[in-house]
Amino acid sequence: MAAQPKLARRITQVQPSATLAVSAKAKAMAAEGIDVVGFGAGEPDFRTPEFIVEAGTKAMTGGDTQYNAKRAGELTKAIVAKLQRENGLAYQPAQVLVSNGAKHSCYNICQVVIDEGDEAIIPAPYWVSYLEMVRLAGGTPVVIETSEETGFKITPAQLEKAITPKTKLFFFNSPSNPTGAMYTPEEVRAIAAVVEKHNLITLSDEIYEHLVYGEAKHLSLASCSKKLLEELVITVNGVSKTFAMTGWRIGYVAGPLPLVKAMAKLQDHATSAPASFSQAGAAEALGNQQASVPAVEAMRKEFDARRKHMVERLNKLKGVTCLAPQGAFYCFPNVSGVFGRTLGGKTIQSAMDFTDVALEAAKVAVVPGEAFGSPKHVRLSYASSMASIDKGLDRLEKLLNG
Ligand SMILES: Cc1ncc(COP(=O)(O)O)c(C=O)c1O
Numbered sequence: 001m002a003a004q005p006k007l008a009r010r011i012t013q014v015q016p017s018a019t020l021a022v023s024a025k026a027k028a029m030a031a032e033g034i035d036v037v038g039f040g041a042g043e044p045d046f047r048t049p050e051f052i053v054e055a056g057t058k059a060m061t062g063g064d065t066q067y068n069a070k071r072a073g074e075l076t077k078a079i080v081a082k083l084q085r086e087n088g089l090a091y092q093p094a095q096v097l098v099s100n101g102a103k104h105s106c107y108n109i110c111q112v113v114i115d116e117g118d119e120a121i122i123p124a125p126y127w128v129s130y131l132e133m134v135r136l137a138g139g140t141p142v143v144i145e146t147s148e149e150t151g152f153k154i155t156p157a158q159l160e161k162a163i164t165p166k167t168k169l170f171f172f173n174s175p176s177n178p179t180g181a182m183y184t185p186e187e188v189r190a191i192a193a194v195v196e197k198h199n200l201i202t203l204s205d206e207i208y209e210h211l212v213y214g215e216a217k218h219l220s221l222a223s224c225s226k227k228l229l230e231e232l233v234i235t236v237n238g239v240s241k242t243f244a245m246t247g248w249r250i251g252y253v254a255g256p257l258p259l260v261k262a263m264a265k266l267q268d269h270a271t272s273a274p275a276s277f278s279q280a281g282a283a284e285a286l287g288n289q290q291a292s293v294p295a296v297e298a299m300r301k302e303f304d305a306r307r308k309h310m311v312e313r314l315n316k317l318k319g320v321t322c323l324a325p326q327g328a329f330y331c332f333p334n335v336s337g338v339f340g341r342t343l344g345g346k347t348i349q350s351a352m353d354f355t356d357v358a359l360e361a362a363k364v365a366v367v368p369g370e371a372f373g374s375p376k377h378v379r380l381s382y383a384s385s386m387a388s389i390d391k392g393l394d395r396l397e398k399l400l401n402g
Contacts, residue, residue: 014132017371022355026365037392038365039380042177043246044329046302049295051288052243052281059280069276071283072098078286079252087206087220089229091254097263098282100274102207102238102251105263107133109203109234109253110169112262114139118168123154124373125332127177127205131373139168143373148323148334152179156190163198170200172221175208178372178379179332180307180325182212185219192224195232201259202233207251208328210242210296213304216326222255231256241328242296243285249274250282303329306382306389313393314380317400329383332369336376343399351378362395 022040029036047053064070076093083089099105106129114120116138122130123144134141144162146152159170172191174183183191195202204221212218222233238251253260273279285292307324310331314322319337335354340347344361348354355368355378369377382389 010136010138013135017128017132022359022365022367025359029359029363034363036359036363036365037384037388037395039382039384039392040365040367041381041383043383044241044244044299044303045383045385046244046299048244048248048281049285049291051291051295052245052285055284055288056248056277056281059277064276064280066276067272069273069279071276071280072273074287075250075279075283078283079254082286083235083254086209087235088223089220089235089254092257095257095260096252096254097260097267098250098252098274098279099263099267100249100251100271101240101246102205102236103129104249104267104271105236105238105251105253106130106203106205107136108263108266109236109259110134110137110139111266112259113137113169113201115168117166119164119166120169120171121159121162121167121200122171122373123173125152125176125178125369125377126171126373127173128371130171130173134169140166142167145373148321151323152176152181152332153183153187154191156194159191159194160198163194163200167198168201170195170202171205172202173205175212175216175218175325175327177208177328178330178367178369178374178377179323180328180330181323182216182218182326185217188219188221189224192221192228195221196225196227200232202228203236204233205236207236207238207241209237211300211303211329212327213300213307214324214326218327234259239282239285243292244299245281245285248278248281250278303382306384306386307331309386310380310382310389310393313389313397317393317396319400329381331380331382332374332377333380334376335369335378338400351375354378358396358399362399364392364395 026036026038110133114137118139119142120134131141209218222229234255240246314333322333344357351369358364367379
């Protein structure tokens with residue numbers, strides 16, 4: 001047998017991505033010819049709007065294929081203008097760094113802020129990667145628990161209590177993956193007051209800001225005060241979710257200059273700039289509002305209709321309750337009412353068991369809440385057609401209500 005390579009400690013401590021694992025299992029079943037309904041996806045099912053594809057194609061055929069994208073300056077300018085126009089945030093171009101997706105942006109932040117032994121505060125349920133990024137930087141995640149009672153949102157008092165002399169970073173994500181929860185503008189201001197009082201470097205992940213529904217209103221954390229904008233908050237955003245551009249890999253940060261400079265130094269040695277033609281597509285997405293506003297609104301409306309439908313159907317399942325998400329494209333139902341029941345030949349004791357039974361007995365792929373620090377819940381994405389939402393929920397209904 002071949003000798004096993006000895007891996008570095010930093011990677012052996014990291015968990016594989018549960019969302020990617022569920023997608024892989026569902027895909028493997030589909031490849032065997034099994035008709036699986038997938039609710040695992042973390043990406044829009046829409047195609048990138050044509051005007052963006054054209055801009056990317058034109059850049060590629062026009063020779064914009066070198067390290068230094070010809071339109072890099074244009075993309076940065078479009079980001080600065082977008083942050084001013086939509087979020088009321090005034091940044092200089094040097095305060096912006098474009099990376100290979102917002103995931104890369106978050107990773108860069110952790111690497112330049114967190115040292116061995118430092119703590120990072122993460123409200124649960126959290127996006128799976130935050131925790132592992134903190135660990136990869138040698139830090140310790142400090143998780144704040146929430147529940148349906150507070151709409152899966154932390155209170156300022158909880159945040160204040162979690163801060164210690166070792167705290168280096170606080171993760172704030174509204175609208176949230178996986179819960180779809182959104183902090184109201186008043187709640188954002190109350191969190192901002194704690195951030196300011198404790199000089200807390202904060203990563204504000206606003207990647208789902210355009211996918212909001214009903215009365216919900218997004219407010220950028222950095223807009224709450226001059227100090228937050230200039231010294232404390234790193235705003236993270238990207239084009240993946242808003243413009244259905246997940247495969248283009250364009251995310252960005254804007255924040256205090258010393259932090260952004262440090263991230264740029266790291267990125268220069270790790271990945272350099274993202275693909276030149278992807279940058280051209282992103283510049284068009286952010287800069288051409290005449291085309292982008294109606295395209296985004298059409299997708300948002302479709303998500304909204306699916307959201308309402310999925311929540312309604314989930315709440316009719318025996319043992320399942322689901323808060324209406326206000327943003328992003330996920331439902332996060334509580335399935336603890338199913339614990340103790342035997343379904344598909346297996347007694348369900350956890351969200352992980354629920355996920356296994358849903359996949360094996362009903363051929364429906366969901367993501368177990370354990371991955372998000374929430375063992376009573378599962379995540380279902382409604383980034384799939386209405387027909388497939390109905391097909392999957394028919395199957396779950398048969399499994400749970402039948
Ligand atoms: C909360 C959150 N932040 C960031 C990202 C990363 O997006 P991307 O790297 O595609 O820009 C995701 C994607 O799933 C997400 O859910």
